[in-house]
Amino acid sequence: MSLADACLAGIALGMTAYVVLGGADFGGGFWDLTAGGAERGRALRDLVRHSMGPVWEANHVWLIFVLVLAWTAFPVAFGSAMSTLYVAGFLAVAGIVLRGAAFALRGQASSLPEARLFGAAFALSSVLVPFCLGAAAGGIASGRVPVGNAAGDPWASWLNPTSLLIGVLAVLLSAYLAAVFLAADAERAGLLELRRAFRARALATGCVAGAIAIGGLLVLRADARALFDGLTSGRGLICVVLSALAGLATLVLVWRDRFAAARYVGAVAVAAITAGWALAQYPQLLPGELTVAQAAAPDATLVALLVSAVLGALTIAPAQLALYRMAVTGRLAGPVETS
Amino acid sequence: MAKDQPTKLAAFEGLGHTTAGAPMHIGGVYENGAVRGGIELPRMLSLLARHDANAPIQGLSAVPPADRPPVNVVRFAFQAMVAIGTLLALMGIAYLAVWWRRGRLPRSHWFYRLLVAAGPLSLIALLAGWTTTEVGRQPWVVYGVMRTSTGVTAARGIGIALVVLLGVYAALAAAIFWLLRRLARHSPQSDVREELRLRPA
Numbered sequence: 001m002s003l004a005d006a007c008l009a010g011i012a013l014g015m016t017a018y019v020v021l022g023g024a025d026f027g028g029g030f031w032d033l034t035a036g037g038a039e040r041g042r043a044l045r046d047l048v049r050h051s052m053g054p055v056w057e058a059n060h061v062w063l064i065f066v067l068v069l070a071w072t073a074f075p076v077a078f079g080s081a082m083s084t085l086y087v088a089g090f091l092a093v094a095g096i097v098l099r100g101a102a103f104a105l106r107g108q109a110s111s112l113p114e115a116r117l118f119g120a121a122f123a124l125s126s127v128l129v130p131f132c133l134g135a136a137a138g139g140i141a142s143g144r145v146p147v148g149n150a151a152g153d154p155w156a157s158w159l160n161p162t163s164l165l166i167g168v169l170a171v172l173l174s175a176y177l178a179a180v181f182l183a184a185d186a187e188r189a190g191l192l193e194l195r196r197a198f199r200a201r202a203l204a205t206g207c208v209a210g211a212i213a214i215g216g217l218l219v220l221r222a223d224a225r226a227l228f229d230g231l232t233s234g235r236g237l238i239c240v241v242l243s244a245l246a247g248l249a250t251l252v253l254v255w256r257d258r259f260a261a262a263r264y265v266g267a268v269a270v271a272a273i274t275a276g277w278a279l280a281q282y283p284q285l286l287p288g289e290l291t292v293a294q295a296a297a298p299d300a301t302l303v304a305l306l307v308s309a310v311l312g313a314l315t316i317a318p319a320q321l322a323l324y325r326m327a328v329t330g331r332l333a334g335p336v337e338t339s
Numbered sequence: 340m341a342k343d344q345p346t347k348l349a350a351f352e353g354l355g356h357t358t359a360g361a362p363m364h365i366g367g368v369y370e371n372g373a374v375r376g377g378i379e380l381p382r383m384l385s386l387l388a389r390h391d392a393n394a395p396i397q398g399l400s401a402v403p404p405a406d407r408p409p410v411n412v413v414r415f416a417f418q419a420m421v422a423i424g425t426l427l428a429l430m431g432i433a434y435l436a437v438w439w440r441r442g443r444l445p446r447s448h449w450f451y452r453l454l455v456a457a458g459p460l461s462l463i464a465l466l467a468g469w470t471t472t473e474v475g476r477q478p479w480v481v482y483g484v485m486r487t488s489t490g491v492t493a494a495r496g497i498g499i500a501l502v503v504l505l506g507v508y509a510a511l512a513a514a515i516f517w518l519l520r521r522l523a524r525h526s527p528q529s530d531v532r533e534e535l536r537l538r539p540a
Contacts, residue, residue, distance in 0.1 A: 090500050094507055101511050108518050150494035171540045 003285060003303065004296035007073035007288060008285075009067055010309055012278045016271040018062035020177060021324070023170070023270070025059050027178025028052045029099065029126020030171065031201065032119065038112060047194050048178075051185045051327075052103070058323055060314065062098070063311075072305045077285050077295040082154030084145045085136045092132040095125035102195055108179070111211075134170030138163030142224035143287035161223040163215045172209040177266055179205060180250070184328070185258035202254045202262075210247055226287055228282025239276030243269045340390040344482055345397035346406065347475040350413040354469050355523035356398040361385045363381035366418065369410040372400065408477040427457055 002010075028048040035041025035048075071078040080201035082089060089124035098121050106118035136156040139145055145152050159161075161222035186194035221230040230236045253262035283291045296302065340348045344492045348354075353373025354361055361384040367377020382392040389396070399407050430453055445451075474481055480490040 056510070086492065086494045086500075087496075087525055090503075094504065097507060097511070101514065105518060108521065150492055154494060154496070251401050 002293065002296075003032070003299055004073065004292050005085040005321035006306055007069055007296070007302055008278060008292055010306070011069045011073075011272050011280065012067040014069065015038070016267075018059065018066060019170070019173065019274065020267045022059035022062060022176035023130065024167050024177040024181045025052060025174075026130045026171075027174035027176065028182065029123045031182065031198075033127060034121030037253075038116065042080065043191070043194060044066075044197060047182060047186055047189075047191065049107075049178055051104075051182055055158070058320065061289050061320065065312075069305065069309060071146050073287060073297055073302055074295040075291075075297055075329050079149065080146045080147050080151065080286060080289075081136075081140055083148075083150040084154065084157050085139055087154050088132040088136040088139070088158040092129050092136070095100060095129040095132065098122075099129065113293075124225070126174075130170040130174045131167040132158070132169075135159070135163035135167035135172075135315045137277075138166035141166070141227050141281065142220075143226065143289070144200075145289070147286065147289045151233045161219050165219045169209060169212060169216065172205055172212065175268065176202060176209050176264075177270075178207040178260050179252060180266055181328075183254070184263065187259060197256060199259075203251065206247070206251045206254065226284075227277075227280055230282075231276060234279075236276050236280035238257070239279060241270045241299075243272035243276060248271060260328075341396060343486045344397065344476070346402050347408070347413075347472075347482075348388065349397060349399045349401075349416045350408045351412055351471070353414050354396060354398045355383065356400045357395055358398060359385070359395040361388075361396040361398075362395045363387070369414055374414075397478065406478065408475050413471055413475045416467040416474065420467040420471060421463050423460050423467070426453075427464075430454070430457065434450050438467075 010173060028051065032041075032045050032048050035044040100122035102118045102125065106115055106122060109118055128323035139152075139157040139160070139162075142160065144157040144160065158167075179198045183195050183198035183202055186192075186198055199339050216232070217228065220231065236320075246265050250262045250266040250269060253259070281287050283293065285292045285295045296307075345427040347369040350534075351362055352361070353367070353369035355369075360382040363380045364374040364377030365380070367374040383397055386392045388394070399410065405499070433450065434445060437443070440458040478486055478488070480487040
């Protein structure tokens with residue numbers, strides 16, 4: 001494994017963490033958005049807010065980690081992707097800013113219209129961000145990012161069949177993970193009606209996401225042949241099969257009310273997909289344009305980057321782990337407040 | 340900085356030409372290679388930058404005009420940062436002096452007026468510091484290696500993105516202002532959410 005490969009592995013690891021942990025976070029917003037009217041959706045929204053409160057911004061650590069690794073290790077590829085995919089990137093950033101602000105401000109709303117305004121901003125941006133990030137990933141994976149300063153099409157690079165597929169999958173996957181997490185939270189809080197509600201939501205989104213993922217292979221076959229071939233042969237295929245099995249296993253676990261175990265198996269399913277993507281297009285970094293080796297920064301930079309990434313991870317990981325540990329065991333927030 | 344980014348230092352101080360025993364100026368405006376209307380502190384720059392009152396300091400004219408930053412913007416930001424920082428430090432010393440000598444808080448109304456101003460001033464100093472270092476490096480984005488003009492994105496519609504972003508942040512600023520005003524009106528003990536719960540939806 002070369003230094004550049006190690007950096008790529010770090011990026012894939014960070015992306016997995018962001019999709020699993022950040023995804024569950026965004027998915028909470030999806031369930032907030034679809035909870036129905038103010039009266040009907042109240043209990044559900046309260047649980048979302050309660051569960052997300054302690055961890056809701058911590059997850060952006062992973063996004064920052066991925067971005068820093070990407071621009072330091074693969075500067076030309078990063079510049080090309082950012083300058084071509086800037087519309088999707090801009091929407092994602094604006095969504096992240098609005099989402100955080102709206103979530104914080106909603107807690108201070110003193111009337112229903114105010115709460116509605118901030119709630120809507122929070123929920124809509126929770127769907128917008130994973131869609132845009134997924135669509136941007138789809139643009140890279142389907143070879144729509146040429147090398148150069150804004151050399152690609154600013155719209156077609158992230159509004160195309162592959163991008164739409166991955167964007168929609170990102171939203172659904174987020175919703176699925178969030179439903180599993182929230183069902184576990186509801187169970188621990190003794191809110192059996194909410195537990196049922198999220199269990200049903202988890203099963204429904206899990207089935208839909210799985211169906212779209214399998215059907216999506218046909219989209220990839222037509223739109224991104226190289227990626228499709230990579231995913232249906234060799235190591236890529238192993239990852240796809242592993243992901244499908246893990247996905248199926250989470251559905252069974254949710255069905256049997258084993259929400260805690262379902263979280264971890266769900267994480268494996270997502271990790272297998274990000275690893276599968278990396279392996280399917282390896283050694284290409286920007287398919288058809290740059291290989292990992294061609295795009296890599298000089299070795300001195302990569303060594304410095306890997307050393308600081310490991311030191312950073314050693315510094316942050318214990319704190320992040322403690323935070324997640326406390327969040328999943330419910331020691332951070334008090335009893336669920338109903339508004 | 341005298342060693343690694345001499346042009347930036349020259350812009351801070353408005354030093355037109357390379358000078359042995361270079362002075363510093365407080366205030367004033369940079370015009371035609373020299374600072375006019377400031378208070379001159381002879382040899383101070385050489386002393387601070389090189390620990391030698393007679394050391395030569397590289398001036399702006401050592402590089403072509405196209406490689407120099409806009410001097411007055413950089414100088415004004417730098418002086419504002421230093422002035423505010425000095426003021427804040429002096430306030431701390433004044434407070435400690437009163438506390439140590441008299442064992443009580445300062446009684447002067449001016450001290451408290453300054454204290455109120457210190458919050459916004461510290462933010463202004465922060466922004467001035469950014470302006471100093473970022474504008475002072477111009478026209479380079481990577482000093483001596485890459486021009487800002489070659490580092491910028493070729494994507495179209497960046498102006499639109501900027502306006503939208505300004506709009507987002509203006510809306511956020513308005514929301515924060517609204518929130519702080521509400522928190523200032525209600526005492527912190529009364530939980531706003533309690534009221535929401537009592538009010539019929």
